[in-house]
Amino acid sequence: MPSSRVLYWFRTDLRISDSPALCASLSLGDIEAFYPVWCWDPxxxxxxxxxxxxWSFLLESMISLSSELTRLNREQKLLVVRSKPQEILPVLWKEWGITHVVWEKDSNAYSKIRDEEIIRLANINGVQVVCVHGRHLYDPEKVGEGYGNKPTLTLHAWQTVTSKMGKVPKPSPTPTTLPDPGITTLPQAKDKFKWEGLDMNSHIRTGHDTCYDHILGPNHDFSIPTMSQMGYSSSTTSIRGGTIQAHQCLSNFLRDPRKVATFSKPASSPTSLEPSTTLLSPYLKFGCVGVREVWWGCKDVIETYTGGGITKEPENMFGQLQFRDMYASAEAATRHFERIRGNHVSRYIDWGLQNQYDPSGHEILPRPRGDLVDEERFEAWKEGRTGFPWIDACMRQLKYEGWIHHLARHSVACYLTRGQCYISWERGMEVFDEWLIDWDPASNPGNWMWLSCSAFFSQYYRVYGLVSWPQKTDKTGQLVRKYCPELKGFPDKYIYAPHLAPESVQRQANCIIGIDYPSPSLDERTEKDRCIARLKNAFALNLHGDAAEVLDGTAAGMFRAKHAESGVSEIKEMSEKERKREEGEKRRKRSGDASLEGFFKRKKVDGGHDKGKGKEKDEEDDDVDRDVGMGEIVKGGKKKKETIQGEA
DNA sequence: CTTCTGTTGAATAG
DNA sequence: CTATTCAACAGAAG
Structure with a gap:
């Protein structure tokens, strides 16, 4: 048997545990030299x-991986080369006499194109490619094949296909040794790589990027880049990368069998200061932990649980992992999954601030400024200054921590798209791409399509309340008080809607709305009504991203006509007084008794009810305040704002 | 064709 | 705390 010289290319799998690809590379037999490589791809x-x-999470995870490699063999470490894989890998193959290149399969569109090129180059160079699936429960491409090459648009579809593909494999064994590396000199390598394209991260760079000054790093030793070498200041997140942290995180969760057995995602709280979920997603994203370790870890622990309340798919832990797979399978079977145009899966809706394309329809152009109202709403959303504390707190937490609860993502995504702002999910997706540590090329577009009712989900009349919804899990507004500290003096009653607080309350809170914290950038109810009406029209037109009308640009006109016909633009802002009256009428109508007697009867029941469950005496007062004073608060608030501004 | 289901809405009745 | 209504969607199953 001829000896082999192996280059293991790390990309999506910064770990040595549960790695089918790494195991495959080590079983090649008679390995003369083993090179663990990371391409620092410009x-x-x-x-x-x-x-x-x-960035910092990635670097920490690379450091962690490297020390794991060293633990297995003192001569080993992660070899970071600063160049494009398409250019440097052939050089490494030649210089190091590589016979096999091995990597974990990545089915997402971007990686697929790159990897096909590497496979082509390997064939030319006589290097054998070993590409092993291991990132998901089931190979997304195989799932697609099992579903007629269609995307899995429901979890049920995914489950049906995979039920015929056997059980989820047990985690692959963690290697206990590694072969030695061979020589690592690179006489032929260019000294310096020059990036000619646009630097999309210049806005966060405070210094020069020196990473590419030498292909092997500043000391010519394949070192892992640092934040300062990249010209970055340090990160703000408290989430630390690495396989050690990943496994600590997993075993923390598995320590409590009851927690694992009764885990229910929809029931977890998006408002709590400490994450109410496992926080495993960043580690899964970078492959610091294997998905089968999580799957079987949970399975095994649940075996030991004897109590009740065991949750099932889809809301349990297994359902969460299955959704991740479902999105990956859908992405692998869909062209342009990450955008609207050309995407068969995504419903076409005439959102504001959509992607712009060159005349050929392929290249996304730098976005010109759009409608000014849309632009302002988008910027306010991104910067956490919408004037809705719940949205602002979430967006500020997202930027600061690189993570927010899954349901908080729902809430801010709904607000930006179909809930209030009517702005393209492509814009929101980009912001998540930039800020989320756990950003995944399939789950994120998938979830944005879900929340915007573009695919996977369609009940557009279910809109998350900006005040009522966070109140369900936290009446005290902890998260708002932490991330919008200017609001922390407000009483619970107004914490999610400080613009409704009387001037005296605002003054006491030391925060004047419109000055110290923005007034709401839109009317929640009016925009919600308008959005629902427009979504209704979009569903009636039933166009998708790959429709001829979308590609030739006539879709916009169809929407304009439809909106005009249905009177969407007629929806006007209703004053609080009118709204109250309307609600009262509705209530009477529903009770089937339009008389005053019926009205009073109902009121009495309501009052008694409140007393029954009310634990605080304030609560009753609150309701009285709302009934009597809301209209005045709003109107007065607007007027008084001027007075205050005049004074200030 | 009809019926059922769909991880995670809000408001209200009991 | 749980069930129902609100006004009504797509996709799959039958």
Missing amino acids: SYIYGHRVGLNR
């Missing part, structure tokens, strides 16, 4: 907007 470094938190 098209990723410069071509994607990535925030500081994800």
Whole structure:
């Protein structure tokens, strides 16, 4: 048997545990030299907007992986080369006499194109490619094949296909040794790589990027880049990368069998200061932990649980992992999954601030300024200054921590798209791409399509309340008080709607709305009504991203006509007084008794009810305040704002 | 064709 | 705390 010289290319799998690809590479037999390589690819470094938190998480995970490799063999470490894989890998193959190149399969569109090129180059160079699936429960491409090459648009569809593909494999064994590396000199390598394209991260760079000064790093030793070498200041997140942290995180969760057995995602709280979920997603994203370790870890622990309340798919832990797979399978089977145009899966809706394309319809152009109202709403959303504390707190937490609860993502995504702002999910997706540590090329577009009712989900009349919804899990507004500290003096009653607080309350809170914290950038109810009406029209037109009308540009006109016909633009802002009256009428109508007697009867029941469950005496007063004073608060608030501004 | 289901809405009745 | 209504969607199953 001829000996082999193996180059293991790390990309999506910064771990040595549960790695089918790594196991495959080590079983090649008679390994003369083993090279664990990371390509510091400038098209990723410069071509994607990535925030500081994800950069630091990546670097920490690389350091962690490298020390794991060293633990297995003192001569080993992660070899970082600063160049495009398409250019440097053939050089490494030649210089190091590589016979096999091995990597974990990545089915997402961007990686697929790159990897096909590497496979082509390997064939030319006589290097054998070993590409092993291991990132998901089931190979997304195989799932697609099992579903007629269609995307899995429901979890049920995914489950049906995979039920015929056997059980989820057990985690692959963690290697206990590694072969030695061979010589690592590179006489032929260029000294310096020059990036010619646009640097999409210049806005967060405070210094010069020196990473590419030498292909092997500043000391010519394949070192892992640092934040300062990239010209970045340090990150703000408290989430630390690495396989050690990943496994600590997993075993923390598995320590409590009851927690694992009764885990229910929809029931977890998006408002709590400490994450109410496992926080495993960043580690899964970078492959610091294997998905089968999580799957079987949970399975095994649940075996030991004897109590009740065991949750099932889809809301349990297994359902969460299955959704991740479902999105990956859908992405692998869909062209242009990450955008609207050309995407068969995504419903076409005439959102504001959509992607712009060159005449050929392929290249996304730098976005020109759109409608000014849309632009302002988008910027306010991104910067956490919408005037709705719940949205602002979430967006500020997202930027600061690189993570927010899954349901908080729902809430801010709904607000930006179909809930209030009517702005393209492409814009929101980009912001998540930049700021989320756990950003995933399938889950994120998938979830944005879900929340915007573009695919996977369609009940557009279910809109998350900006005040009522966070109140369900936290009446006290902890998260708002932490991330919008200017509001922390407000009483619970107004914490999610400080613009409704009387001037005296605002003064006491030391925060004047419109000065110290923005007034709401829109009317929640009016925009919600308008959005629902427009979504209704969009569903009636039933166009998708790959429709001829979308590609030839006639879709916009169809929407304009439809909106005009249905009177969408007629929806006007209703004053609080009118709204109250309307609600009262509705209530009477529903009770089937339009008389005053019926009205009073109902009121009495309401009052008694409140007394029954009310634990605080304030609560009753609150209701009285609302009934009597809301209209005045709003109107007065607007007027008084002027007075205050005049004074200030 | 009809019926059922769909991880995670809000408001209200009991 | 749980069930129902609100006004009504797509996709899959039958």
